[in-house]
Amino acid sequence: MRFAVIAGCLLLSGASFAQGWQALPEVAPHPPDNPPDEAKVALGKQLFFDPRFSSTGTVSCNSCHNVMAGGDDSRTTSMGVHGLTGPRNAPTVWNAAFHSVQFWDGRAKTLEDQAKGPVVAGVEMGMSSLEAAIERVRQIPGYVAQFGAVFGGEQPVTIDNAAKAVAAYERTLITPNSPFDRYVNGDDSALTEQQVRGMQTFQTLGCVACHRGPAFNGPTMPDGQGFYISFPFHDSPYVEKYGLRDEDGRFAVSGNPDDKHKYRVPTLRNIALTAPYFHNGRVKTLAEAVRVMAPSQLHKTLSDQQVSDVVAFLESLTGEFPEQTMPRLPTTPGRSIVADTPH
Amino acid sequence: MICRLPKLLLASVMALGMSAVMAEMPVPPSPAEMMEAGQKAMEASHKAMEAMQNAAYHGAKPAMDTLPDYMNMVKPGDKFQFPPSYITVPGNRKLTEADFGDPSICAGCHPRQYKGWKGSMHSNALKDPIFQKLWHMGEVATGGKLLNHCGGCHTPIGVTTGTLKHNKETGEFTAGPIGSQGVSCDVCHNISKTNFLETATLEHGNASFELDPRGMNGRKLGPLKDAMSPFHPTQYSELHTKADFCGNCHNIFNPANGFPVERTYDEWKYSVYARKGIVCQDCHMVPVETAIRVATELKRPKELADTGLGGFAGMGAMKERDLVHDHGFVGGNAVVTALLTGEGSEHAEAARKRLQNAAELDLRFDDRMDGLKELRVEVFNVAAGHNLPTSLTDVREIWVHVVIKDQDGKVIYENGQLDSHGELDHDNVTIFNAVAVDENGKVTHLPWEVTRFIRETTIPPKGSSISRYAFSAPEGTSKVVAEVSLNYRSYGQHLADVVLGHGTLTIPVIQMEHEVAELDL
Structure with missing residues (x-):
């Protein structure tokens, strides 16, 4: 009897390989230290859309990874602050959660790591340092409160937490149910x-x-x-x-x-x-x-x-895109953090 | 009954050669010392081991101080990190599973190779349930000395990554996700040299290889001089083109006493196949139809016309190869392949086909001086480049089953049938195998107990064996019909009962050959 069970399992796994085609899962895997929750995803989405963390206050993640479209920018290579362009075509952010490493050359192992790259790339968001970027976040009271609610602790507004929130949002960008699926x-x-x-x-x-x-x-x-x-x-x-x-x-x-x-x-x-x-x-x-x-x-x-x-x-691999709405961003009335802080 | 004198002589000459080699070895004590020191332990040991085997079933602790020294061929702390296996890792590097790729990754570009391997005995080398049970018995009986010995060949990744574990409660052996897949892609394609010159027998065996993985995108070693891959670097390895490569595992000696319990590579080495340059890969990495041609024409597959085995070695390759090797490594194991991949599966059927093409029978009737009739049965090893049977020859059984009937189909003589316990009458049936004994000369089927064979009747490559059956036809018989089968089973029923528990599994019998001859009286 036991042998029959073993044989059955092996046959199943063999068959699924032979068939080969697999539908897209509706949920992406996440690292153990960054479980998703609604507030975190909402915060990540705000950060993703917020251009204030680029040197000129004009470029957000969404500028090159437009989630209202294909998750990219339709350009040969991406354009960042001051109209500068980089060497590579922007990979789509849709389903990026299913990549085992990020960037064309895999230089980031996780979405969390990836999120930190473009902020300080001269031809992308052009900030002088991640510290300078997170300093801007700290100047926006609404964000400070949100980070506190999501991450807790004495100083919740950290580079790592910001990256975690963005990554958590990106893990919701999945397009299942294509004709192929x-x-x-x-x-x-x-x-x-x-x-x-x-x-x-x-x-x-x-x-x-x-x-x-x-x-x-x-x-x-x-x-x-x-x-x-x-x-x-x-x-x-x-x-x-x-x-x-x-x-x-x-x-x-x-x-x-x-x-x-x-x-x-x-x-x-x-x-x-x-x-x-x-x-x-x-x-x-x-x-x-x-x-x-x-x-x-x-x-x-x-x-x-x-x-x-x-x-x-x-x-036929074009899937169903979960509805994306522009998020409300916490404001600093009467004060521009872009003008007020050095980049 | 059976004339096989020259071969017996050869066997004893080899046994002498072996002990001479052992005597010259620097590490173990001198033969005299061994005689003296070993004699007492040996005398006590059989009883102890018998007790331990019983204890194994009852969970008692083995009596450690009476065990033979399973490490006496390899000293821990020598260059060998995983004694008593002879596996080495360059720089004694500590390996992890991340040093190896999962076979499913390789499958993308090498689907043909993957399909052959998946479900093969290589892929099931660790999972084989019968092997696991036997190993558990041995592990308990030897006080944990067989972990690396068996694991060295059955899961080299499990051994070198330290993920191989023995659960003493359940008796199960497990390894990491890749290690549990036995002899997988990244075992063979990371083997960088043979350590045979450093073994106790100075011959290949007991995992005598160097494993040098370089991680996921590390170079893969193989037999093609101009291989190119977009995924991993490639390196030509002459070793992969030779039988010596396979011999590192298909030659096993008892690490306690050096006795060769599996001699597949040695059997090949002194055969006509070796003389003709035909290697293991030429038969076991091609379909059976090609293997038969190799054995019949005594030519390597690349010298044969129209094998139809050409193609690309990998997806997207530039160069079409004359021969792309199968990776099913089919042998005679139709039992475990059927258990693990399903009755009638491709792998089980391939093994059956091999068995059914390895031997031939020749039947002749003779009149004897004493007035009796005689049926002469000659069994030829026509297509195996090693003995029939091979590997654990004290466990495997090939035998002749003779039924002689009269003109009405009434049986007038029979020899070689199984008794009600599924056993053969070992004294009166022609069985091709070996009979092994322990230190005390007591017959054993447990490999770690074996010190020598007292009988060896396997049929060498291109050799034959003759049996004669005398019978008398009753008055009024006008015709006799002899129906002769050559049968195979991977294990005798007795061993299956001891290892798996009585009544768990009836070891299936595979008919390798069947011939009928008639004689008008």
Whole structure:
């Protein structure tokens, strides 16, 4: 009897792998030291939308990760304070909670760590230091009260707590129930014939080798480890055309020569909404991105039919976006903390 | 009854060679000392161990001071961190599970390899319930000396990360999430050298390898000189192309006395297969159809035409390979694969197929001088590059079952049937196996007790064995029909009963071969 039970379990796990396709969970995992609650998420959302923590008081997280849209900024590379632009295309914040590491090069292990980066990046929010940013928060009485209510303690307004609140909000940015998800859950009519064909093509071509799992961003990795892949892996005319090897990728972070041109595999959820594509944002359409990927990663050239089938399938990964409303922000009547404090 | 003299001679010559090697070893005491000091302990030891086995069932503490020294081949504190296994880690680095990748990660680009491995005995090396029970018995009987010995090959990751644990209450052995997956991708593809020159027998075995993982994106070692991966660095390893690689685990000697209890690699090494350069991988990393061709034509798979085994070794690869190796490592274990992956599963059926293609039978009738008739049965090892059976040969059983009927189907002679306890008559049936004894010469099936074999009847590669069955046909018999089966089971029923508990599992019998011959009288 016991043997039968063991055998049953193994068969199940085998089958679920063979099937491979997984719907997006409705809840994202969170670290043990940052459990979500309503007040924390609300605070995080305010901070996410609040431009006062950029040097000029004009750029918020939402400027580049627009949650009213695809969670990005539709630009080649992001524009920060004073119209400055950085080297990379903004990854979508939607479903970012399902990445095992953050940024194209995985230099932040968690959403909490990631939240601290752009604030002090010269071409993004441009603050001189995280201390300067948190000092601004401390000057807004409404925030001080909220931090106290959410985190408690003697000095609740800390950089870490601010990052925790933002991360807690970001973990609510999940887009389940896409046509693909409904199809996987048994609704055969959720996908068109072409999308089903594209799904098969996606699998047989081998796209699924990297773009797998519920977020189409790779296998489940151990804590703090990213799923990095060389891009482009093979030579093709696209390398030069789109400058695909112009920067070093993860090598710049790790210093390990094996990491040259490696990037974290991005999610394909809502990919139809997040053009332009790739780390440098040089490829403007999804069809072209698919055309670039095939020879670059799989050493294959696709027919136009295959490209349009795969694109149709990728369009089925656009999920349902939980309604986002602009939050009320605590104010400092008659006083601008942006003008009053040095950055 | 069975003519196998040359082989017996060979076995004893090898046994002599072995003891000579042991005598030269610097670490253990001299043979004289061993004789003197060991004799007393040995005499006392069998009784003690018998008591301990009983105690194992009743939860009593083993009497530690009477145990043989299971560490006498490897001293703790020597270069070997995990005695009595011979695993080493460069720089004696402390490993964690984070040094290894979960096989599911590899599956993305290597689905073919993953599919073969998942459900294989390698993937179940730690989970195998029969092995676990036997190990538990041994662990109790030896006072905890077999943890690294068995674990060294059954879960090298569990051993080197220290996550391998034995629960004395339940008898269960567990390891971390990756370690529990037995011999997984990141075991073999992180093996960087063999330590065979440092073993007590100067031969491969008892996990005689260096494990050098470099974490998730660390380089993977393999047999391709020009491998490229977008995920992990790659490194060519000549060792991976050789039988020596496999021999590090498929050759096992009792760490207390050096006696080789599993000799699969050695059996191969002195075979015609080795002479022809045919290695383990050539048969056990290809489908059975190809393995049969390898054995029949005595050519390596890459020298065979139209194997149909070409393809890409990984997803997105540039170069198509002539041969992509299967990773199912199919052998004769159709029992545990069926238990763990389901009756009739791909892995269980593959093992069955192997067994059914390994041997052939030749039947002849003769007239004897004394007037009796004789059926002569010759069993050929046609397709195994090691003995039949191999590995724990004192546990495995291959035997000949002969039924002779008259023209009406009435049985006039039978030999080799199972009795009501599922046992064979060991004195009168042709069984191909080994009979092992402990220090006191008492027959045992428990590997940690084995000091020598008193009988060894396995059939070497391309060898054969002849049995003769005398019978007389009753008056009026016009025709006799001989139906002969060659049967296999992974364990004798007695062992299954002792290890698993009486009546828990009937070890299935697999018919390897069946032949019929008729004689008109």
